[in-house]
Amino acid sequence: MGKAERVKKEIIGVIGGIASGKSTVLSILQGDFSYRILRMDELAKALYQEEAVLREIKKLLPASVFTKEGALSFSRLRTLLFTEPERKKHLEELIHPLVFQEVSKEIEQVRLLREKLAVETALPNQDFLSQCDLIFYLDASEETRCKRLIESRGLEKEEAFQIIHSQSVKRFKEQAQLVINTEESIERVRDEICQYFQRL
Ligand SMILES: CC(C)(COP(=O)(O)OP(=O)(O)OC[C@H]1O[C@@H](n2cnc3c(N)ncnc32)[C@H](O)[C@@H]1O)[C@@H](O)C(=O)NCCC(=O)NCCS
Numbered sequence: 400m401g402k403a404e405r406v407k408k409e410i411i412g413v414i415g416g417i418a419s420g421k422s423t424v425l426s427i428l429q430g431d432f433s434y435r436i437l438r439m440d441e442l443a444k445a446l447y448q449e450e451a452v453l454r455e456i457k458k459l460l461p462a463s464v465f466t467k468e469g470a471l472s473f474s475r476l477r478t479l480l481f482t483e484p485e486r487k488k489h490l491e492e493l494i495h496p497l498v499f500q501e502v503s504k505e506i507e508q509v510r511l512l513r514e515k516l517a518v519e520t521a522l523p524n525q526d527f528l529s530q531c532d533l534i535f536y537l538d539a540s541e542e543t544r545c546k547r548l549i550e551s552r553g554l555e556k557e558e559a560f561q562i563i564h565s566q567s568v569k570r571f572k573e574q575a576q577l578v579i580n581t582e583e584s585i586e587r588v589r590d591e592i593c594q595y596f597q598r599l
């Protein structure tokens with residue numbers, strides 16, 4: 400690439416498996432580099448609360464995952480998704496396109512306003528990645544991530560490994576412009592991001 404050509408870095412996709420440090424990197428991008436931030440899981444969870452979506456979800460899931468008040472119980476849903484892969488597939492077929500649609504809208508808006516946005520997800524798809532200017536892949540061993548899940552989320556070891564193994568984000572690692580080893584301290588991670596931006 401010629402020196403005069405500016406490397407675009409308005410939209411950053413921050414990808415990595417569960418507890419790989421995505422939210423931590425998002426906080427760094429927000430606090431130190433003024434990026435707006437978006438968490439795909441939060442978008443999914445917000446959708447679960449929308450009446451029209453909830454009506455559709457109720458057709459796909461058993462009554463046992465809803466509270467007496469009719470809200471979706473996240474912890475019961477998490478357990479159900481592991482035991483019933485068919486239901487997981489159907490739920491994802493409903494929710495994921497809606498999430499990616501919202502992300503695309505947000506990206507479009509940010510580009511119009513010439514702002515900067517960092518989006519985190521453990522479940523990227525190719526279409527989303529192609530909308531990013533840069534992709535950061537966060538790497539940490541399964542053991543470290545498991546330990547973090549036990550310490551910070553109170554998960555049992557077995558459930559932590561189950562979630563880790565159910566995700567297949569690693570296949571996207573080769574598309575990343577920057578692979579960050581989050582076994583390093585948060586300070587080192589911050590320095591690495593800073594140095595990367597300086598090199599651009
Ligand atoms: C299953 C849910 C309700 C559980 O919520 P809860 O608050 O208990 O867990 P939390 O959000 O902290 O989950 C942490 C991480 O585990 C992952 N995860 C949770 N359950 C599963 C599962 N069955 N399979 C794969 N990953 C899972 C989530 O994606 C997230 O990265 C929640 O994780 C969720 O809605 N997941 C769907 C994620 C999704 O569809 N994201 C949108 C990408 S397009």
Ligand SMILES: Nc1ncnc2c1ncn2[C@@H]1O[C@H](COP(=O)(O)OP(=O)(O)OP(=O)(O)O)[C@@H](O)[C@H]1O
Pocket residue numbers: 415416417418419420421422423424521547551581582583584585588
């Ligand atoms: N570089 C790091 N060094 C030490 N601890 C870290 C580092 N990065 C993240 N952590 C810790 O690991 C835990 C998980 O990090 P974080 O929430 O950022 O991961 P995540 O990928 O966003 O997780 P999830 O997929 O569940 O949303 C947190 O307790 C966080 O403080």
